[in-house]
Amino acid sequence: MKLYKKEGNIIQILSFPNETVEKGDYLIIEDGDAGKALIVQVIDVQFASIPGVLEELLRSLPDGGELIQGEDFDPLEIAPHITYIQDASMLICKIRATVENENLSPSSSWLPSRSQSMIKKLPIPMLLKLAKVNGKLPIILGGTKDSALLTIDASSLDGRLNIITGKKETGKSHLSKLLMLNMVGYKATVVVFDLNGEYISLGMTSDEKRNAYHDKIHVLTPSQNFKVALKQVNLHVLLGILIHALHLPGTSAREFRRIWQSLKERNMLNMHELSEAIRNWHCNQHVRDALFSRYHALANSGFFTDEMGGAMLLEECLFKASEHGGAVIINLKNTSAIDRQIVVEYVLGKLVELLISWKLRAIFLFAEEAHLYLRETYWDDIVTRMRHFGIFTTFITNQPDTIRENIYRQADNIFLFNFTNEHDLEVVSRAARIDAETIKSIARDLPPHHCLALGKVVRDFPMVVKVKALDVKTMGETRLFFKDMN
Amino acid sequence: MLMQTHAVQLKPQPILLTSRREETTVAAVDTSCMKIGETRHGILIAVRGATVCKQNRKYRYMRIGPFIFHVTEENKKEVYATLQAAYLNASHEHMPQVMLNLMQMPTRIANLLEKWLQITLAKTLNNSLILFDGSLTSGTPDTPTTLMKETLSTAREKGNIILAFSKITNLRFNGHIITEMLPLHKPPYMLEAVGLKPKPPIVLLGDVYVARLTHGNYAFRLDIDKEVSSEQKILAVERLLGNDLFQQSYPETLRLSHILCTFTANEVIAMQHFITRKYGLRILIRPDMHKLLFGPFGRGEGYS
Numbered sequence: 156m157k158l159y160k161k162e163g164n165i166i167q168i169l170s171f172p173n174e175t176v177e178k179g180d181y182l183i184i185e186d187g188d189a190g191k192a193l194i195v196q197v198i199d200v201q202f203a204s205i206p207g208v209l210e211e212l213l214r215s216l217p218d219g220g221e222l223i224q225g226e227d228f229d230p231l232e233i234a235p236h237i238t239y240i241q242d243a244s245m246l247i248c249k250i251r252a253t254v255e256n257e258n259l260s261p262s263s264s265w266l267p268s269r270s271q272s273m274i275k276k277l278p279i280p281m282l283l284k285l286a287k288v289n290g291k292l293p294i295i296l297g298g299t300k301d302s303a304l305l306t307i308d309a310s311s312l313d314g315r316l317n318i319i320t321g322k323k324e325t326g327k328s329h330l331s332k333l334l335m336l337n338m339v340g341y342k343a344t345v346v347v348f349d350l351n352g353e354y355i356s357l358g359m360t361s362d363e364k365r366n367a368y369h370d371k372i373h374v375l376t377p378s379q380n381f382k383v384a385l386k387q388v389n390l391h392v393l394l395g396i397l398i399h400a401l402h403l404p405g406t407s408a409r410e411f412r413r414i415w416q417s418l419k420e421r422n423m424l425n426m427h428e429l430s431e432a433i434r435n436w437h438c439n440q441h442v443r444d445a446l447f448s449r450y451h452a453l454a455n456s457g458f459f460t461d462e463m464g465g466a467m468l469l470e471e472c473l474f475k476a477s478e479h480g481g482a483v484i485i486n487l488k489n490t491s492a493i494d495r496q497i498v499v500e501y502v503l504g505k506l507v508e509l510l511i512s513w514k515l516r517a518i519f520l521f522a523e524e525a526h527l528y529l530r531e532t533y534w535d536d537i538v539t540r541m542r543h544f545g546i547f548t549t550f551i552t553n554q555p556d557t558i559r560e561n562i563y564r565q566a567d568n569i570f571l572f573n574f575t576n577e578h579d580l581e582v583v584s585r586a587a588r589i590d591a592e593t594i595k596s597i598a599r600d601l602p603p604h605h606c607l608a609l610g611k612v613v614r615d616f617p618m619v620v621k622v623k624a625l626d627v628k629t630m631g632e633t634r635l636f637f638k639d640m641n
Numbered sequence: 642m643l644m645q646t647h648a649v650q651l652k653p654q655p656i657l658l659t660s661r662r663e664e665t666t667v668a669a670v671d672t673s674c675m676k677i678g679e680t681r682h683g684i685l686i687a688v689r690g691a692t693v694c695k696q697n698r699k700y701r702y703m704r705i706g707p708f709i710f711h712v713t714e715e716n717k718k719e720v721y722a723t724l725q726a727a728y729l730n731a732s733h734e735h736m737p738q739v740m741l742n743l744m745q746m747p748t749r750i751a752n753l754l755e756k757w758l759q760i761t762l763a764k765t766l767n768n769s770l771i772l773f774d775g776s777l778t779s780g781t782p783d784t785p786t787t788l789m790k791e792t793l794s795t796a797r798e799k800g801n802i803i804l805a806f807s808k809i810t811n812l813r814f815n816g817h818i819i820t821e822m823l824p825l826h827k828p829p830y831m832l833e834a835v836g837l838k839p840k841p842p843i844v845l846l847g848d849v850y851v852a853r854l855t856h857g858n859y860a861f862r863l864d865i866d867k868e869v870s871s872e873q874k875i876l877a878v879e880r881l882l883g884n885d886l887f888q889q890s891y892p893e894t895l896r897l898s899h900i901l902c903t904f905t906a907n908e909v910i911a912m913q914h915f916i917t918r919k920y921g922l923r924i925l926i927r928p929d930m931h932k933l934l935f936g937p938f939g940r941g942e943g944y945s
Contacts, residue, residue, distance in 0.1 A: 207906030214900045223897070225693075225702030233707055236911035236918075 156246070156274035158184060164250040164263045165592075166195050168274060169203055172242040176200065177300065179597050179607070179619040181277040182248060186267035191255045193267055194277060194285075195248035196617060198596040203243040211241065249593055251616055252286075259285055261615075279303045279618065286614040294337040296330075296608065297623040305620040307612040309341050312519070315611060316538055316565055317549040318558065320583060321572020326604040328353050330570055330622050331521055331551045335482055338519050339371050342480030344473060346506065347521040348499060348528065352488030356628035363628060371481035373472035377490055377498045378457030381468055385424040385459060390415050392504030400496035401452050407445040410438050414446070425461040426454060456494040458501070469505060477515050487528065495528040503533065503541075510544040517545030525550055526557035534558075538565050555582040568610035573601040586610075593617055649837055651814050651822060651851065655830035656875060658854070662883035667695040669772035669895040670758045673902045674751030676744075677912050678924035683713030684743060685924070687912050688751040690758045691902035693894045694766075695885055700894065702901050705758070709912060711922065712746045724750060728757035729788060740782070752783040756792075763796035763803070770881050771796060772895045773805040777847030777864040778839065786844045793846055793866050802869055802877040805847060806895055807862040812837070812849070819851050820860040828890070829854040829882055831863065831875075848874065852890065854882060859890040 156174055160167040166184070170176050178197055185192040202208075227234065250263035279299040283289065283306070290308025299305050312334065319327045335345050336357060347354050358369035375381035385393070390412065397403040397411060414432045418424050423432075433446045453459050472483045485502055487495050509515040520537075522529065529537075537548050538561070550558055556578070563569075563586045571594065574580050580598060584591035589609045597607050597619065609617050672690040679685070689706030712720055721741055741749065755774075762771050779789035796803050812819045812834065819834055834849040847864030865874045886893035904912075916922050 205907045205910065207908065207910075210903075210905040211907060214903075214905075223700050223702060225704065225901075228703070228705045229707070231707065231709060231915065233709075233908070233912055233915055236915045237908050240907050240911045240914060 156182070158267060158269045158272050158274060159245070161266060166193070166248045166250060168195075168246040168248055170200075170244045170246050172239055172244075176244075176246055176276065178600055179300065179617075181251070181279070181282050181616070182246070183254070183275055183277040184267045185273045185275070186271065187273070188268065188271060189265065191253055191265065191267070193250055193263070194252045194254060194259070194282070194616075195250050196593070197246045197248050198593050199247040201245045201247060203245045205240055205243060208241055211237075247596075249590065254285060257285070279305065282616060286616050288612075288614050288616070292341050294334065295623060296333070296606075297620045299618060299620055305608070305613075305618055307608070309338060309343070311612045312338070312547070312549075312568065313517075314542070314547055315567035316542065316547070316562070317568040317570070317610075318563065318566045318586075319549060319551045319570045319572075319606075320555045320558075320574075321553065321598075321601075321606065322574050322576070322579070323553050324603065325572035325601070326606070326622055327551050327553065327570075327572055328523070329604070329625065330572075330606060331523070331549060332357060332627065333622060333625055334549065335519070335521055336368055336625070336627070339368055339476075339480045339482050344476040344480070344515060344518045345482040345521065346473075346502070346518050347482060347484045348487060348502075348523060348525070349484050350487050350523045350527060352486050353523075354482070354484045355486055357482070357484075359628040360626050361628055366627065368482075368627075371476065371479065372484060373476065373481060374484045374486055375468060375472065376486040376488075377494065381485070381498075382458055382460040382462075383469075383501060384461060384463050385426060385429065386463070388501070389504065389508060390419075392501060392508070395504055396453075396497050396500040397449050400493060400500050401449045403445060403449050406439075407442045407449075410436065410442050411446055411449075426459055427461060430454075452493060453497070456491075456497050458494060458497055469502065470509070473506075473509065473515060473518075492527070499528045503546075506546060507541065507544055510546065515545070517547060520546050520548045521551065522548060523551045524554070524557070525552070526554070534562060538562055555579050558582075560585050566610065568608070568612045571598050571601075571607040571609060572605070573603065574598050588615060589617060649812050649814050649819065650835050651819055652833045652835060653824070655824055655826045655832055656850075657826070658829040658831065658875065658879050658882060660829070660882040661876070661879040663880065664697070665880045665884045666766060666769035667772065667881060667885045667892070667894045668762050668766055668769055669693050669774075669892065669898040670755065670762055671774045671895065671898040671902050672751045672755040672758065673899075673904060674747035675904045675909065676747050677709070677904075677909050678916070679927060680711065680922055680925060683711060683716075684746070685913075685916060685922070686710045686712055686747045686750060687904060687909075688747065688754050689902045689904065690751075690754045691898045692758055692762060693898040693901065695894050700897060702897065704901055705754070706902075707904070707908070707912060708750075708754070709916060710746075710750060711920075712743065712750075714743060717741050717743060717746055721746070721749060721753075724753050728753045729760075749783065756784070756788060760788075760792045760795065763792050763799065763801060766799060766801050768800040769802075770877055770884070771801050771803045772881075772892055772898075773803060774808075774895060774899065775805055776807050776810075776849075776862065777803070777805050777845065777866065778843060779846055780839075780842040780844045786842070786846075789846050793868065797866065797868060802873065803847075803866050804877060804881065805864040806852075806891065807864070808891075810862040812862065820862060822851075823853055823858065823860055828856055829878075831878060834862075852878065854878075854890040855887045857889055861890055 157169040159169045180197045182195050183192050252259045253262045278301055280303045292309035293306045294309050296305045319331050321327050338345055355374045358372035360366045398408055414436055418428055418432055566586055569586050580595045584594040605621050607617055607619050670692045674688045677685045677687045687707045687709050691704045693702045779786040831850040831852045839845050848867050850863045851860050852863040853860040
């Protein structure tokens with residue numbers, strides 16, 4: 156390989172056919188005289204601009220597309236040299252760091268010698284060692300191209316905002332399960348908003364046997380084993396549900412507050428009494444109608460109950476998880492859009508309540524397709540306020556434009572699977588921790604189950620990893636009509 | 642070329658041609674040469690030749706080379722004599738003494754290869770049309786008369802007819818280049834040039850025509866073996882019309898042989914790579930004085 160050009164933080168390297176370098180690979184450009192080296196990452200592989208190639212191709216097809224047959228008597232065997240030159244490639248590389256005395260710095264302000272520099276492939280294990288991507292709480296994400304394991308530290312997800320995104324069937328949920336189970340293994344408390352019921356069998360192996368996580372996975376299905384009594388709900392949580400999920404106007408909300416206070420003073424907070432109170436409350440008929448319609452929405456959700464027995468489960472599960480590590484899976488499958496929002500408002504309100512009172516230390520929240528249940532104002536809350544309470548969120552989505560731009564800007568880690576659509580790549584490339592070219596170039600060519608890890612987990616050295624397999628019962632498979640016929 | 646051109650005349654009556662489709666093999670030969678670099682001692686030359694045959698509506702080629710020579714002032718005579726002997730089976734004494742200029746060596750060597758390919762085709766083909774690039778003029782240092790005569794007679798013995806197409810000609814009639822004086826006839830046709838009297842030692846071994854074989858304002862000088870009868874000459878061109886493709890009055894077989902032997906820029910780089918790797922020769926990059934002195938007004942120096 157030969158150093159050809161540097162423009163900004165892009166370096167172009169001429170590579171010959173016997174040097175197999177692919178997108179995503181790291182190279183080290185060592186300048187012995189300067190005593191420094193540049194670490195660069197290949198973000199694109201192009202044909203080198205060799206003069207005369209067009210003529211060469213044209214003359215091989217002179218007859219309207221049919222190759223002209225013939226023999227070449229080439230006694231000096233020049234042909235392999237021609238092929239060698241023709242197949243030379245130009246590696247477009249991004250400068251990632253400078254190494255000096257085994258220390259890394261993000262500087263790219265110096266220029267290595269074009270004639271004297273030695274360019275070599277930098278094996279991932281060596282890069283991980285240089286970048287100190289290790290720690291006491293290792294999570295093996297999978298294998299890199301050179302068959303090395305990519306291990307991240309669980310603490311690099313602690314206190315962070317993470318995004319897992321990629322198009323359908325590329326392995327996003329699989330990675331989120333891997334991260335989640337590893338966090339549980341390190342005794343973390345995890346809450347999952349499980350939109351499709353994909354996480355409910357994580358305690359089982361693929362052959363339906365109990366696995367090591369079986370006792371740590373707590374599945375809560377709203378209106379089945381997960382119900383709440385009004386007495387357990389704080390007024391501000393319920394108001395949040397009424398205003399944000401059920402769009403109750405301000406005037407009606409004020410009346411509701413009065414009704415609630417009245418019932419609470421009389422220790423009569425239950426669904427039946429709430430209905431009676433609304434019916435008999437002295438207020439404008441429109442307000443009453445508005446309150447009644449919301450009441451019916453709450454009642455019809457099946458999420459609210461007057462029985463205290465089945466209502467303590469969320470707190471119990473969270474406390475259990477906080478002691479030994481565990482995941483509380485909120486199974487939102489078969490839940491209507493309104494009910495989903497009611498449940499999510501409740502869970503988030505409850506989490507904040509428990510975290511503010513230090514009953515919980517911190518939780519890791521995994522939210523699949525959050526735009527389907529998270530109200531507008533929560534997005535900013537999650538990345539700013541809730542983070543300070545100790546809610547560390549991982550968003551998982553196949554529609555990157557449903558996550559706001561400011562979330563990308565503040566994301567600490569992004570696990571990016573394949574995207575081919577320009578628009579999707581454009582959205583993701585707004586992430587602050589990485590340049591747009593890297594995302595656009597590498598993500599487009601990622602095979603299924605391969606992800607580009609970006610951010611603090613890899614110390615800002617983007618790495619492509621094939622996510623390792625998990626021996627858990629998968630539930631996220633698409634139901635197919637022609638399955639038995641194939 | 643030293644040629645008396647004042648007496649050239651074009652017969653006004655064109656020879657009208659009809660395409661004859663009876664299956665005839667058409668073969669063509671061309672070579673190319675290039676100075677691919679300079680060393681401290683001399684120059685590096687690459688030559689390559691190509692023959693293309695059209696048979697049963699299919700083109701087939703044979704490409705020979707590239708051959709690379711390191712020619713210096715010291716070895717140029719030896720190199721040339723050795724190649725002359727090898728290619729043309731002629732000893733040094735029997736060939737005309739040629740003044741060898743180092744800068745003309747690429748053309749000289751390529752010409753030797755071309756002559757060898759021409760005579761080889763003449764010997765190996767039967768009842769075919771053989772197309773040469775250039776004319777049938779002999780008596781020049783590159784084309785000894787004996788050699789050209791031998792090539793033509795060998796071809797005749799095997800039933801072949803040689804037709805030589807010149808892309809450029811200096812022959813003028815009434816002050817105009819002969820290929821630019823086209824009568825208003827529907828092509829294909831030929832105009833016969835008469836009255837050519839070359840100055841010794843130049844010998845013209847062919848009859849000269851202006852051939853306009855397709856629509857468009859392209860015409861070429863066409864030399865056909867003098868020893869062949871007029872009827873055979875016309876028949877040969879008509880068979881060529883029926884058996885080869887023509888674009889801009891130029892036969893495809895000859896065009897392909899030219900394309901196949903020409904060096905592209907990446908081949909030059911590959912050959913330089915080969916020489917450096919295999920023989921450890923250091924190619925000098927001399928400053929281009931034209932570019933240096935005249936900037937954008939200086940002409941390019943090619944690949945060297």
